[in-house]
Amino acid sequence: MRKPNSMKGLEDLGRARLSQNFFLRDFLHSEIAEFYCIPNIPEDPDLAIEAGQHLCKELLEPLQDTFGRLHIRSGYRSPDVNEFGNRNNLNCSTNAATAADHIWDRRDADGFIGATACIVVPWLIDNHDREGDWQKMAWWIHDHLPYASLCFFPKLWAFNIQWHERPARRIMSYVAPRGVLTKAGMANNEGDHSERYQGFPDLRR
Numbered sequence: 001m002r003k004p005n006s007m008k009g010l011e012d013l014g015r016a017r018l019s020q021n022f023f024l025r026d027f028l029h030s031e032i033a034e035f036y037c038i039p040n041i042p043e044d045p046d047l048a049i050e051a052g053q054h055l056c057k058e059l060l061e062p063l064q065d066t067f068g069r070l071h072i073r074s075g076y077r078s079p080d081v082n083e084f085g086n087r088n089n090l091n092c093s094t095n096a097a098t099a100a101d102h103i104w105d106r107r108d109a110d111g112f113i114g115a116t117a118c119i120v121v122p123w124l125i126d127n128h129d130r131e132g133d134w135q136k137m138a139w140w141i142h143d144h145l146p147y148a149s150l151c152f153f154p155k156l157w158a159f160n161i162q163w164h165e166r167p168a169r170r171i172m173s174y175v176a177p178r179g180v181l182t183k184a185g186m187a188n189n190e191g192d193h194s195e196r197y198q199g200f201p202d203l204r205r
Helices: 007-014 031-036 045-067 079-087 122-127 134-144
Strands: 071-074 114-120 149-152 159-164 170-173 179-182
Touching (some): 045 114, 122 134, 134 170
Parallel strands (some): 149 170
Antiparallel strands (some): 071 114, 114 159
16 A cells, blocks of 8 residues: 555545554544644555554553553654654654654564554543552553553553564653663563552453
């Protein structure tokens, strides 16, 4: 599939179904793109769809099946949008660092593909609102889903969740306690962590 060069082409691209409940259009919204009038359209639609299908089928669908409807804050970021965001200090990393992350249609430096979405889980903010409760969701995902990386943020405990062909299994946070919660090589990365998220529902698919 080629990058669309017409409104009809963009409509058709947005209808690409990534999983049972998610379509590509769900992930094309970007405040940066809208405010600064930069098209947020994949340059390689086939690669974006392939990576997005893994993200949705392996991570977002089981999360939504288990916890209810997810709120998608952001997903795909075109190279032009991301470069603009990085150049203007709008919380975007470099294109090289964001490939196979928010830039779904570019492989990383090692040739692997990946995709990231920033989501909010309403169930979490409605039921677990004490300081540090975000870690319960982090450990639940760690024990149940094949994520590549997670990064949690203070507002609404939104978090980036990444699928990647070579998962790092790393959890970071800008919420207290800030920093790395776990990563490969740390003693807490292996084993069962169910005592840390007692009362959470069982995984549903």
